[in-house]
């Protein structure tokens with residue numbers, strides 16, 4: 001048993017020098033094919049060469065940024081979630097309902113928590129304008145009908 005193991009180890013010990021001697025012809029088509037097969041579907045870091053997951057945006061070995069577009073997209077998603085319609089924005093929506101509705105349309109898909117308050121403020125602004133307009137027209141009519149003494 002022991003002799004056999006030693007014998008096997010001895011053979012294995014002798015193999016590395018042989019592989020080193022073969023090193024100059026490492027790029028035979030057969031070896032290239034074998035390397036490609038072994039690495040099929042694997043991704044490697046361009047910075048350190050370590051194996052990484054497909055689609056990874058940061059190398060787990062050296063922390064190199066692999067996919068700036070994916071990172072920017074992730075940051076955008078976080079910013080979208082954190083975005084809020086502040087008081088100044090809603091005031092603008094109220095006094096300029098058209099701009100409020102434009103803001104609603106621009107934000108409804110990615111930032112619904114911003115879009116909905118904009119729509120509310122724009123709607124309130126529209127109603128407020130309508131009431132103001134109706135009140136003004138009514139006031140003019142009343143003055144024309146009953147207020148001739150004013151002029």
Ligand SMILES: [Zn+2]
Nearest residue numbers: 045048059062
């Ligand atoms: Zn790396």
